[in-house]
Amino acid sequence: MSQLSGPEIKHSLRKLDYPLCAKEAIIKIGQLICNRVPSLKHMDLALDLMAELIFCEVDRRGNKRHSPLTSLDELQLLDILYDYLNNTSNETSRNAVFLSLFSGTTAMMRSAVLSKLVSVAVGIPSPTVLSSASVWMQQLGNTSHNSNQLAKALIKDYFVLSPNIVHKLNVLPHIAPQFTANFLTAIANMYFTDGKKEAFTFPSQNLLETITLWVNENSGLCIAAQQIQSSLPPGAIAMEATTPLAGLLRWCILAPIYNEDSDLYGKLHLGLLNSILEIPSTNPPRAISAAHLVQPVGIILRFLNDEQLKVKTTEQIVDKQKTLIENKLQLCLDRFAQAIQVALSINCVYGNMEDLFYQLQQLPQNRLLRIVIHTHKLNK
Structure with a gap:
């Protein structure tokens, strides 16, 4: 068939018939895009095979289909994709196929299949598939909308719908540290991100x-990616991966x-x-962006402004409540x-x-903050 x-x-x-055509197509797609130097013709053919x-x-004429995969079709497809990826030992080839299947232009359209595939890989678990999922998050941006959607789906599967099996995730940082780190970055970007209290969402x-x-038992996890x-x-x-350090610090x-x-x-x-202190001080990585680290400032100032407006529009806050807010x-x-x-x-x-x-x-x-600022000025 390779000469056709x-x-x-x-x-x-x-x-x-489906799903056999999908099973044979994924093998052919791997051959097309994993050549040493795949041609544009081969890439276009591979993308056509994926879509159809x-x-x-799409149908054989390239017209958009209005009926999605049935639940049974989707289940069979997940089995095919999982087996193919899990059994592809060459990491570069596996990542190339994964990135092509869920590219930046198709990821949203295929997000349901992607989320379920990664969820299965988390549950079984499969370090191989999770490794490719980690590369996907990094290449599309682990703070991007696509990565956030994947993180939301995994949170729903394991922390909302199946809270009794959450303890099984304790091993995730050990079997897939890069994926876990990118997953953490996406999660960190989902909470404590708005200045209006009523718009805030908090982690369960x-x-x-x-x-x-995860963080306390794995000091190197946050920079693993x-x-x-x-x-x-x-x-x-x-x-380059964005670490979850600034986002999780914002929560705290x-x-x-x-x-x-x-x-x-x-x-x-x-x-x-402790995780930051474990980062090598000689030639340290770009672990925390100053722009990300400073984000709480605006939120804190808006919080104080809201509290001051409350004082003006309601009865004066009693001393005990003032002290509580100040603490x-x-x-x-x-x-x-x-x-x-x-x-x-560091x-x-x-x-x-x-x-x-x-x-x-x-x-x-704040006494400690003033000391930090003053020390910085002296060291300039």
């Missing part, structure tokens, strides 16, 4: 427990002022600080200062440092 032309290959595969014979998005208790456990170079097809440009910093009083935030904060604010600022000082001590913060410290000076008085 494109039309002949399609004609041969069309004779097969794998995902059934079981999700927070799992993440806290930056430690190994992705195996990509020829010509592909490796995209903002939790007190939004009445998220779980002790887990304190434990997570400590685990994150929560100081805990928030203490955690912020600790995170900044530890990150600076020299793993990159970006516009002057803007970072300019914005920090807009925050209310």
Whole structure:
């Protein structure tokens, strides 16, 4: 079949019923795109086979199908894709096929199949498939909409619909550290991200427990995606992973002022600080962006502004309530200062440092934060 032309290959595969045509098509797709130097003609043929014979998005004339895969078809397809990827030992070839199946232009359209495929790989588990999923998240951006949608689907599967099996995820950082790190980055981007309290969403208790456990038991987890170079097809440009450190620190910093009083935030904060301290100080990675690290500033200032408006529009807040708010604010600022000082001590913060410290000076008085700012000025 390898000597057949494109039309002949399609004609041969069309004779097969689904899902056998999909099973044969994925093998042919691997052969087409995993050549040493695949031609554009081969790539176009592979994409055509995916659209028509794998995902059934178009008919043989290229017209869009209005009826999606049935539930049975989808289940059979998941089995085919899982077996093919799990049994493809060549990492570069496997990643090339995975990235082609769920490219940036088709990922949203195929998100249901993608999410279920990765969910199965998490549950079984399959480090091989999760490795390719990690590369996919990194190449499309682990803070992108596509990665967020995948993270939401996994959270729904394991933390909402099946909370009784959450404990099975405890091994995930050990079997798939790069995937877990990219998954954490996507999750971190989903919560504590809006300045309006009514628009805020917070992680569930079981999700927070799992993440806290992961971080505290695996000090190198947060930078794991930056430690190994992705195996990509020829010509592909490796995209740098964003670590989850700044996003998860934001959770811990903002939790007190939004009445998220779980002790887990304190434990997570400590685990994150220890993770940063474990980063090699000689030639450290670009672990934390200054632009990401400074994000809590605007949210804290908007929170204080809202509290001041409440005082003006309602009866004056009693002293006890004022003290409570002030204590929560100081805990928030203490955690912020600790995170900044530890990150600076390891020299793993990159970006516009002057803007970072300019914005920090807009925050209310806090003894530890002032010491950090003053020390930075002396060391300039």
